Amino acid sequence: MRKSRDTFSSIVLLSGGLDSATLLYYVRRKFPEPLAMVFLYGQRHRRELDSALAVARKAGVKVKKVKVPFPEVGSALLQPELKLPSRLTNKIPITYVPARNIVFLSLALAYAEAYGIDKVFIGVNAIDYSGYPDCRPEFIRAFNRMIRVGTKAGVEGHPIKVIAPFVTLTKAEIIKIGTSLGVPYELTWSCYAGGERPCGRCDSCRLRAKGFREAGIDDPLLSSARRSV
Amino acid sequence: MRKSRDTFSSIVLLSGGLDSATLLYYVRRKFPEPLAMVFLYGQRHRRELDSALAVARKAGVKVKKVKVPFPEVGSALLQPELKLPSRLTNKIPITYVPARNIVFLSLALAYAEAYGIDKVFIGVNAIDYSGYPDCRPEFIRAFNRMIRVGTKAGVEGHPIKVIAPFVTLTKAEIIKIGTSLGVPYELTWSCYAGGERPCGRCDSCRLRAKGFREAGIDDPLLSSARRSV
Numbered sequence: 001m002r003k004s005r006d007t008f009s010s011i012v013l014l015s016g017g018l019d020s021a022t023l024l025y026y027v028r029r030k031f032p033e034p035l036a037m038v039f040l041y042g043q044r045h046r047r048e049l050d051s052a053l054a055v056a057r058k059a060g061v062k063v064k065k066v067k068v069p070f071p072e073v074g075s076a077l078l079q080p081e082l083k084l085p086s087r088l089t090n091k092i093p094i095t096y097v098p099a100r101n102i103v104f105l106s107l108a109l110a111y112a113e114a115y116g117i118d119k120v121f122i123g124v125n126a127i128d129y130s131g132y133p134d135c136r137p138e139f140i141r142a143f144n145r146m147i148r149v150g151t152k153a154g155v156e157g158h159p160i161k162v163i164a165p166f167v168t169l170t171k172a173e174i175i176k177i178g179t180s181l182g183v184p185y186e187l188t189w190s191c192y193a194g195g196e197r198p199c200g201r202c203d204s205c206r207l208r209a210k211g212f213r214e215a216g217i218d219d220p221l222l223s224s225a226r227r228s229v
Numbered sequence: 230m231r232k233s234r235d236t237f238s239s240i241v242l243l244s245g246g247l248d249s250a251t252l253l254y255y256v257r258r259k260f261p262e263p264l265a266m267v268f269l270y271g272q273r274h275r276r277e278l279d280s281a282l283a284v285a286r287k288a289g290v291k292v293k294k295v296k297v298p299f300p301e302v303g304s305a306l307l308q309p310e311l312k313l314p315s316r317l318t319n320k321i322p323i324t325y326v327p328a329r330n331i332v333f334l335s336l337a338l339a340y341a342e343a344y345g346i347d348k349v350f351i352g353v354n355a356i357d358y359s360g361y362p363d364c365r366p367e368f369i370r371a372f373n374r375m376i377r378v379g380t381k382a383g384v385e386g387h388p389i390k391v392i393a394p395f396v397t398l399t400k401a402e403i404i405k406i407g408t409s410l411g412v413p414y415e416l417t418w419s420c421y422a423g424g425e426r427p428c429g430r431c432d433s434c435r436l437r438a439k440g441f442r443e444a445g446i447d448d449p450l451l452s453s454a455r456r457s458v
Binding site for chain 1 (some may be wrong): 255295296297298299300302303304321325326327328329330331332334335336338339340341342344362363365367368371372374375376377378379380382383384395
């Protein structure tokens with residue numbers, strides 16, 4: 001990435017899932033020309049990554065792919081030999097990836113500070129979610145406090161801000177916002193398992209289905225899957 | 230790295246400089262079998278990296294090399310075309326690397342949590358230093374607070390701790406500790422410029438020289454360089 005400073009309005013973390021796709025469209029309307037940052041971190045399947053790239057292409061947003069040297073253990077999302085859980089409990093599930101959002105935000109922060117970008121957007125949500133600690137408002141607040149004391153921009157009084165606009169919305173509310181913005185949900189991918197069609201059983205499939213149901217909207221990913229049968 | 234959980238006592242961030250070499254010996258005495266983590270992040274020269282590997286080998290400590298996808302701009306340490314500053318001022322110098330310690334600690338944290346390690350050591354120092362914000366005690370405190378709310382280990386009540394034992398010591402004090410522990414300072418490298426011998430003019434050379442002078446100890450790196458003339 002050799003583009004000069006101040007060219008991008010912001011950085012948007014893009015995963016290929018529903019929340020971050022909505023976020024990209026939401027941010028793009030308010031702050032034209034965001035940079036979408038997509039992380040390759042040893043995911044079980046490429047489907048999520050392909051979805052992220054397809055969404056960015058559709059949105060006309062430039063992508064920075066970042067390869068992250070994550071450990072190969074510690075999560076069912078990194079270890080294909082571990083079984084994915086099929087129901088939500090009140091415990092943090094084994095799909096939790098150690099320090100994932102901390103690492104992603106740190107790298108986005110490094111790029112933001114190096115390129116003079118002052119906003120980093122992340123699509124985390126702490127309402128209809130799997131209980132990951134790094135998706136909660138208290139985490140975002142603590143990360144921002146750390147930026148203020150730990151970066152040059154921070155101590156000079158113009159800290160980069162991590163912004164999580166959807167953190168206290170329901171999945172249905174996010175889907176309604178996205179639908180009004182024309183987010184191509186048929187290109188997104190939420191299922192932990194990869195494959196041709198969503199498994200319908202993992203945490204992530206269940207939360208997505210609940211969101212569309214509560215929003216009273218058909219999930220275009222399922223309609224297109226049905227059409228292709 | 231396929232070693233099983235709980236095998237390493239701790240992670241020590243190792244740069245090849247004087248402080249982290251001392252730290253490695255200091256930690257190893259208290260907590261046998263640390264894992265040294267060495268980051269490849271686009272440094273101007275390989276000398277620092279070679280020093281880190283030589284120190285770890287001498288200490289008999291296993292190394293995990295981690296390649297970090299840093300931006301290519303934003304610091305004189307990443308851009309060889311930028312001139313290195315030759316004197317300390319009260320401003321943060323252009324050798325500051327955006328979010329460097331934040332990224333390093335985040336990755337170390339990911340490994341620590343994945344492998345069940347509960348301590349991450351970093352050799353930062355806020356007394357005889359270049360004014361980098363991510364070397365100060367308030368940064369370490371804020372990072373630890375962020376870990377407590379942002380990781381599974383943290384919310385479950387056994388957070389990984391980032392520990393910076395030298396943060397309020399003078400360089401001379403660090404050198405005295407290291408000398409008593411037998412740290413091979415002739416293998417370390419502090420100069421920002423690389424090359425055969427330290428430049429003697431950059432911030433880092435000046436801080437090192439001041440440390441040895443105040444400790445009343447000869448810098449074995451300079452003696453060995455003199456011997457090799």
